[in-house]
Amino acid sequence: MSAATLNHDGAFAAARRRLRFGPLWLAAPGLAFLAIFFLFPVLRLLGLSVQDLETSAWTGDHYARIVATDVYFRVLMSTFRIAGLTALLSLLFGYPLAYWLAQLPERQRGLAILAVMVPFWTSYLVKTFAWMVILGRTGVINQILSGTGMSPLPLLHNEFGVMAGMVHAMLPLAVLTMLPVMTTIDRRLVQAAETLGAPPANAFWLVYFQLSLPGVAAAGLLTFISSLGFFIVPALLGGPQQTMLAQLIITQIQEMLNWAFAGALATFMLVAALVTCWVYDRLFGLSSLSGETSGRTGGGQGHLRSAGMKILSALAKASSALGGPVGRALGPKMMDRLLPLYSALVIVFLVAPALVVVPIAFTTSPFLDFPPPGYGLEWFRVYFNSDLWVSATIRSFAVAFATAVLATLVAGLAALALARSSSRWRGAIFAFFLAPMIVPRIVIAVGLFYLFAQIGLVATDLGLIIGHTVLALPFAFVAISAVVKGHDWRLDQAAATLGANRFRTLMLVTVPLIRGGLVAAFLFAFITSFDELTVAIFVSGGVKTTLPKQMWDDMILQLNPTLAAVSVVVFAIVMALLLMAEWLRRPAR
Amino acid sequence: MLSPLAQARTAPVQAGAAATPKLLVDGLTKRYGAITALEPTRLEVPAGEFLTLLGPSGSGKTTLLQMICGLVEPSGGRILIDGQDETRTPVHKRDIGLVFQHYALFPHLTVAENIGFPLRMRGVAPADLTRRVTEALEMVHLGHLAGRFPKELSGGQQQRVALARCFVYQPSVILMDEPLGALDKKLREHMQYEIKRLHRETGATIIYVTHDQEEALAMSDRICLMNHARIEQLGTPHDIYARPKTAFAADFIGVSNIFRGQVRRDGSGAPMLVTGNGSFRLSADTPDRPDGTLVVRPEQLDIDGDGDNEVRGEVVDTVYAGSETRVLVSLGGEETITVRLRRGTAPPRLGEVVAVRWRADAGVLVS
Ligand SMILES: Nc1ncnc2c1ncn2[C@@H]1O[C@H](COP(=O)(O)OP(=O)(O)OP(=O)(O)O)[C@@H](O)[C@H]1O
Numbered sequence: 019m020s021a022a023t024l025n026h027d028g029a030f031a032a033a034r035r036r037l038r039f040g041p042l043w044l045a046a047p048g049l050a051f052l053a054i055f056f057l058f059p060v061l062r063l064l065g066l067s068v069q070d071l072e073t074s075a076w077t078g079d080h081y082a083r084i085v086a087t088d089v090y091f092r093v094l095m096s097t098f099r100i101a102g103l104t105a106l107l108s109l110l111f112g113y114p115l116a117y118w119l120a121q122l123p124e125r126q127r128g129l130a131i132l133a134v135m136v137p138f139w140t141s142y143l144v145k146t147f148a149w150m151v152i153l154g155r156t157g158v159i160n161q162i163l164s165g166t167g168m169s170p171l172p173l174l175h176n177e178f179g180v181m182a183g184m185v186h187a188m189l190p191l192a193v194l195t196m197l198p199v200m201t202t203i204d205r206r207l208v209q210a211a212e213t214l215g216a217p218p219a220n221a222f223w224l225v226y227f228q229l230s231l232p233g234v235a236a237a238g239l240l241t242f243i244s245s246l247g248f249f250i251v252p253a254l255l256g257g258p259q260q261t262m263l264a265q266l267i268i269t270q271i272q273e274m275l276n277w278a279f280a281g282a283l284a285t286f287m288l289v290a291a292l293v294t295c296w297v298y299d300r301l302f303g304l305s306s307l308s309g310e311t312s313g314r315t316g317g318g319q320g321h322l323r324s325a326g327m328k329i330l331s332a333l334a335k336a337s338s339a340l341g342g343p344v345g346r347a348l349g350p351k352m353m354d355r356l357l358p359l360y361s362a363l364v365i366v367f368l369v370a371p372a373l374v375v376v377p378i379a380f381t382t383s384p385f386l387d388f389p390p391p392g393y394g395l396e397w398f399r400v401y402f403n404s405d406l407w408v409s410a411t412i413r414s415f416a417v418a419f420a421t422a423v424l425a426t427l428v429a430g431l432a433a434l435a436l437a438r439s440s441s442r443w444r445g446a447i448f449a450f451f452l453a454p455m456i457v458p459r460i461v462i463a464v465g466l467f468y469l470f471a472q473i474g475l476v477a478t479d480l481g482l483i484i485g486h487t488v489l490a491l492p493f494a495f496v497a498i499s500a501v502v503k504g505h506d507w508r509l510d511q512a513a514a515t516l517g518a519n520r521f522r523t524l525m526l527v528t529v530p531l532i533r534g535g536l537v538a539a540f541l542f543a544f545i546t547s548f549d550e551l552t553v554a555i556f557v558s559g560g561v562k563t564t565l566p567k568q569m570w571d572d573m574i575l576q577l578n579p580t581l582a583a584v585s586v587v588v589f590a591i592v593m594a595l596l597l598m599a600e601w602l603r604r605p606a607r
Numbered sequence: 608m609l610s611p612l613a614q615a616r617t618a619p620v621q622a623g624a625a626a627t628p629k630l631l632v633d634g635l636t637k638r639y640g641a642i643t644a645l646e647p648t649r650l651e652v653p654a655g656e657f658l659t660l661l662g663p664s665g666s667g668k669t670t671l672l673q674m675i676c677g678l679v680e681p682s683g684g685r686i687l688i689d690g691q692d693e694t695r696t697p698v699h700k701r702d703i704g705l706v707f708q709h710y711a712l713f714p715h716l717t718v719a720e721n722i723g724f725p726l727r728m729r730g731v732a733p734a735d736l737t738r739r740v741t742e743a744l745e746m747v748h749l750g751h752l753a754g755r756f757p758k759e760l761s762g763g764q765q766q767r768v769a770l771a772r773c774f775v776y777q778p779s780v781i782l783m784d785e786p787l788g789a790l791d792k793k794l795r796e797h798m799q800y801e802i803k804r805l806h807r808e809t810g811a812t813i814i815y816v817t818h819d820q821e822e823a824l825a826m827s828d829r830i831c832l833m834n835h836a837r838i839e840q841l842g843t844p845h846d847i848y849a850r851p852k853t854a855f856a857a858d859f860i861g862v863s864n865i866f867r868g869q870v871r872r873d874g875s876g877a878p879m880l881v882t883g884n885g886s887f888r889l890s891a892d893t894p895d896r897p898d899g900t901l902v903v904r905p906e907q908l909d910i911d912g913d914g915d916n917e918v919r920g921e922v923v924d925t926v927y928a929g930s931e932t933r934v935l936v937s938l939g940g941e942e943t944i945t946v947r948l949r950r951g952t953a954p955p956r957l958g959e960v961v962a963v964r965w966r967a968d969a970g971v972l973v974s
């Protein structure tokens with residue numbers, strides 16, 4: 019162990035004695051914020067779900083009603099079905115792409131990742147709008163089909179539409195979660211297995227695949243949990259059969275103001291998310307989510323492990339049985355191109371929807387014809403002349419900016435605090451800051467709505483900023499923690515010995531050196547807020563609407579080319595931000 | 608020729624040398640729970656001295672250094688600089704410079720900005736700052752690299768920047784924690800020379816940590832040998848080499864041949880050490896004690912030469928090390944002794960049985 023780390027721990031141990039709690043104090047603002055605006059409202063909502071509306075007595079009625087009422091129970095089931103299917107398909111489609119990305123040379127991989135990230139950075143509403151344009155009865159695909167004389171296909175307002183939209187949204191998350199694990203796998207191990215006599219299929223399934231499993235599991239966890247709370251995609255791309263829990267909660271609140279019942283529904287979702295996390299933690303350890311290696315990976319309990327090995331062997335047999343004839347039919351050259359070809363197709367699937375919107379924004383037609391009959395700026399004019407749209411845009415900007423500043427500040431302090439702390443509370447605090455990422459948004463949003471209704475923050479910008487900050491904090495925290503983890507604290511010690519006090523050390527040494535993480539945090543928080551609808555659907559309203567809320571309202575009423583113009587502007591803004599961040603993040607000079 | 612910066616330093620050094628020590632560490636101690644990193648320790652460092660803390664890993668060198676500069680809070684004791692109690696002064700207000708093992712140069716600042724940092728913290732006017740930075744850069748011969756970033760420099764160059772950054776603000780005491788640890792041997796030797804030159808030119812008071820005994824011998828005015836969280840022996844390099852007080856000190860510094868045994872007096876009252884390898888005459892001024900360890904350096908042994916004491920053994924190896932040749936003689940079993948071959952003698956053949964002799968006053972009896 020190096021003396022330097024020993025002794026900086028020593029320095030902080032000493033400081034801690036002076037301050038009792040030491041640097042952990044820096045996490046206090048974040049902890050207080052989350053306690054008031056996250057933990058309390060969520061617990062309150064859970065409390066409501068077991069209270070009688072009139073008498074406030076304890077009751078399990080609301081839960082009984084969910085299970086007993088056929089409609090509700092079906093929604094519950096379809097929520098799990100859709101979320102599970104989304105996770106499964108994202109893994110299936112994403113794995114080969116991640117595999118391909120992992121073996122690309124560094125530079126090309128960077129570029130390819132940018133393409134994969136496009137849907138990640140595209141607003142949910144823009145993405146969904148794009149899919150409506152593509153899949154609609156007179157949408158892009160059906161126009162092409164009818165052009166070739168075929169009858170139109172029902173692609174929208176059914177399971178297919180929902181899955182297209184959900185998988186498109188979740189695929190980047192799945193790929194980006196699996197990729198870091200895959201890039202660290204030493205491919206020579208596969209070669210070693212082959213030299214030891216393993217046929218290629220065995221070498222892949224029993225070595226590479228097994229080593230990549232922690233990444234696959236993490237990706238499955240994240241996509242499943244995120245999918246549980248979806249409502250935009252099922253509401254706009256699905257039919258009645260695809261109604262999901264979040265939609266039900268929104269109707270319960272917006273139309274019936276039935277808090278207790280909404281609370282019970284929210285509890286189901288929360289419990290599902292937590293149980294998934296718990297299972298994952300049992301099997302892999304939650305810490306491996308953040309890329310930290312855990313002792314458990316690759317281990318696993320006895321019979322579970324041997325069962326897993328049997329499955330993998332079976333897969334290996336199956337794939338070599340299948341691979342043999344296919345390989346002979348296609349020839350070795352074609353086999354080598356299969357993976358790049360597949361990856362290119364998936365990337366097109368990821369990028370194309372965002373691009374389809376562009377020509378429609380410039381159409382001269384009042385409909386969403388594709389290709390447009392003529393090009394003009396008509397719909398941008400409508401957008402910029404509408405007070406509603408313009409004020410929504412400005413509000414979204416301001417709220418996102420305030421959210422980004424607040425989240426970066428609070429998360430930055432917390433990340434600094436935790437990085438330098440050796441307290442036994444460290445793990446718990448870390449988990450608390452990540453919790454808003456795991457608790458479904460709709461649960462947080464409904465809880466906050468209830469709280470805001472009591473303290474008069476509904477339909478205020480402050481309410482929006484607070485709500486968005488809760489949602490953005492985990493992302494900002496992760497972004498900053500990742501950078502702070504690699505920070506060399508000896509530089510801060512050096513600054514102190516050279517005469518810099520704590521504040522100047524922070525401003526002149528620490529902050530410039532973790533700037534990359536701060537910029538990333540700011541960006542994540544900004545975009546989280548800029549694209550946020552769940553909180554906005556309750557908290558913003560009337561004239562105090564945000565851009566996503568305004569888009570949502572329009573999309574429910576009726577699709578129009580103005581939405582395309584708005585989408586293009588939103589897309590352009592986000593891309594501009596990304597470029598700016600990239601520029602800011604580069605080292606000084 | 609001395610730079611103006613250097614002249615500014617030398618004057619007060621001479622004036623204050625006789626009076627209060629520059630640095631006084633008094634009863635300083637550090638405990639981490641059950642572990643004692645430093646036993647209560649007293650250390651006086653006169654102005655302008657080059658003192659080396661030498662000792663094996665974990666002996667408390669870094670702990671002592673970090674307490675002096677304030678990065679680690681002592682569990683007890685005081686630190687006085689120029690007679691002023693500085694024990695509770697925060698790091699940034701102490702007038703102390705610390706050179707880190709891995710330099711700790713700010714990667715986002717240029718060489719010149721790095722060196723200017725401590726001056727900026729002290730509110731030095733821009734014009735003055737530029738002048739002093741330039742001077743410091745000249746001092747370490749890096750004038751041409753002012754605009755570079757640390758990662759664009761070689762290890763040796765980075766080390767010089769770290770030195771310049773420390774010397775530029777003329778701190779009362781400069782602490783260096785294994786500053787050359789990361790450099791290769793050749794560069795190390797060169798930098799040892801550079802650090803000595805800076806010390807000479809500036810007259811700074813330097814406390815230098817190393818666990819390389821050759822480095823300590825070559826550079827120091829005094830060596831503070833540490834072991835098991837306390838000072839084992841404090842003295843000039845020659846002192847410690849020629850008159851180690853303990854077997855540890857003898858073994859740690861230089862190569863030693865060691866014989867354990869009981870002290871007896873012969874008929875005339877002269878002290879003798881009775882060991883498993885025979886009885887040896889000790890020097891007449893040996894202090895009275897029942898037993899001890901006799902330390903004899905390789906250069907004090909002579910093959911087939913003169914001397915009061917003798918051991919016989921078989922030559923098992925000869926090691927040629929450029930400036931000298933060492934002969935390993937087995938005394939039977941595991942025991943071997945190392946003899947430095949006198950200049951101009953032909954090395955004995957392997958397997959030859961030789962008599963190794965030394966004079967009674969060449970050996971030192973330690974505890
Ligand atoms: N923060 C700490 N917590 C617990 N023990 C510590 C701490 N810092 C140092 N120690 C212990 O104090 C003792 C002295 O450590 P120190 O770093 O001063 O040794 P050193 O002489 O500098 O060693 P090296 O040559 O390896 O740098 C060691 O036993 C070490 O384990």
Ligand SMILES: [Mg+2]
Nearest residue numbers: 021668669670
């Ligand atoms: Mg040390």
